[in-house]
Amino acid sequence: MQCPRCGTKMPVYRNPAPTVDIIIETEGGIVLIERKNPPYGWALPGGFVDYGESFEDAARREAFEETGLTVHLHRQLHTYSDPDRDARQHTASTVFIATADGQPVAADDARNAGIFTRNNLPELAFDHAVILQDYFRYKDTGVLPS
Structure with a gap:
């Protein structure tokens, strides 16, 4: 790669x-979205952290963009960094537990949303x-993943 200004390698x-990724707790359970883009399937709401954005702000933004819900973050569950967790590229996801009121409405990258x-x-x-x-193990025992 070369610098676009000076050509230095x-x-x-x-x-x-x-x-x-955000585990959104609601009155009836947790919110999942059906992905509109590959890889398809059901997933936790979430996405990439933008440059200059905190992980917490990214979690709130992604939750709102994909579900229409304003979330209140309560804690980080864990960071998942297995290089094979996403076939598209190596990602490291910090997972937050949050709460929200209301019904999710699919938007942005979500084809569908449900509880x-x-x-x-x-x-x-x-x-x-x-x-x-x-x-669910954490909810049952209070022990966080290690």
Whole structure:
């Protein structure tokens, strides 16, 4: 890679892309979205952190963009960084637990949105089944993933 101004050769760094996922707790369960873009399937609301944006602001923005819900972040659950968690590229996702009132409405990258419980989860994209397994264990025991 070369500097566009002076032509100096610059190293290219391959770093994981920072992302966020949000477990939104509502009165009836947790909010999932059906993805409009590949990879298709049901997933936690979330997405890429923009340059200059905090992870917390990214979580609130992504939740609102995909579900129309204004969320209140309560805690970070864990950061998931397995290089194979997203087939498109290496990502590292910080997962937040949040609450919201109201019904989700699919928008932006979401084709559909719904509220699910641990007993009726659809097949999930990425590593979101692992994330939700960790979440439900945390809710049952108070022990965070390590």
